[in-house]
Amino acid sequence: MKFFIDTADLDEIKEAKGWGVLAGVTTNPSLYMKVGGKLADFEDHMVKIAHLCDGLPVSAESTAKSAEDMIVEGRHLSSLAPNIVVKLPICAESLAATRRLSEEGVRINMTLVFSAPQALLAANAGARYISPFVGRFDDIGEDGIDELSTVIQCIENYSWDKNVDHEVEIITASVRTPNHVTQAALLGADIATVPFGALKKCLAHPLTQQGLERFEADWEKVKGA
Template identity: 30%
Template sequence: MNLLDQLRAMTVVVADTGDIESIARYKPRDTTTNPSLLYKAAQMPQYKRIVESAVEFARSVDGDRKAKLEACMDKLAVGFGKEILQIVPGRVSTEVDARLSFDEEATVAKARGLIALYAEEGIGPDRILIKIASTWEGIRAAERLEKEGIHCNLTLLFSYPQAVACAEAGVTLISPFVGRILDWHLKDRGVKSIPAAEDPGVESVQRIYRYFKAHGYKTEVMGASFRNIGEIVELAGCDLLTISPDLLKALQEADGPLVRKLSPDAVADADPKPDAPLDEKSFRWMLNEDPMATEKLSGGIRNFAADIVSLEKLVSELLEQVAVA
């Protein structure tokens, strides 16, 4: 058996892409999207109809140009999500605008709006994960949404305190970023590579996984943002792993035995549970003391926000064309 088939026997494989053709090819259970992936997909001719449908929807919305643009962006995200859900049997993650990462109320409102749009398409909340950045405000918003039955995927997660806060908030799933942690440490150490078994991103996910399982948290751990298949191999057995099409292909073409590295039965070295839940002051201080997590979280939010602006520009031009016509 190839590595991908073996991995599927111990971990839920998720496709990290907005390319529907790639999703159909690798048949993951779930799929994740983000503004970067949607921006790329929206420019592909085979998905023109999804973009045009979103533009047509926006025309019917009452309000000014800003309101129509926002409606178009939300409908576009849901349009791709709906298309994906016709292929995968599980869930799709749809991301909240990264510019709302420090606004709890706006994040809650946006999530409710996306779920309502999915409902209009006949898709229930059990098949949707709302992706929210793992800021303090984002985690608090997710806690509220989970109580309403809206399931969340906390993304841009680079540190242990972020993960602990998410588990205590009862979120459905977290996406700790492996490759971006590696990127930072490669630059910081001035080296070109780090063995997968010593990869700081891998070690971070392993620590989080063991803590969650040892203390009975229901929050699922989904490793994300991989740079090579070695990182994936070291996390075999994790609840879920979201993997790009290129690395899915590499796993499919690689043979050899795959050893399970993570198991809920092997958590003897897990961190002890603190006496009290993590409060805002402690969270912010612990994050501040981790320069990698602080830089990667803020940089990730900026990058996703920039991709949203690029996508908005593309969509805005189409709306302008329709208006002129």
């Protein structure tokens, strides 16, 4: 399973990339707002992320409402850098836009997916990536991992179908915990897009820290002998 980082923060992207594990970046309007983003600087910021990622896929989300406007904005966003993927929220308008854009070679990340039927529609429309959300199910007392399992199985069952003649990858989104990452990997999700805070939690374990402290203490004894 590949790791994307879910952020618009350049410093977080640089640090995660420095770990040698980063396979892509996803952004959205909320993440851009969190870093103090301004409308006038949005495109420049996406280009900075794209260049920083050295060809790795970077999802930039369209805020257009109609299919035609999504097509226009999608073409423009994808022209900013060759590794920019256009992110669209699942709806009737975005399905129509995805069909047109995918036929033109524009990669689409269909986001805000919460059901298998939505995922299947996105795949058939031509989406390159499909982003089912996990954590938001947990927020309302439902099992996000169970829903993710259903999406993965449905896409895998029909990925060979003549109507889905392109590669489709499942991006596990709305990841909150290392357990979300573990369960997504066990289910065979292609990608987990993880906020930097959750990514750091994946790296940490109390027994690892305990072991390091013991090794350091023992080495100090060796040095003093």
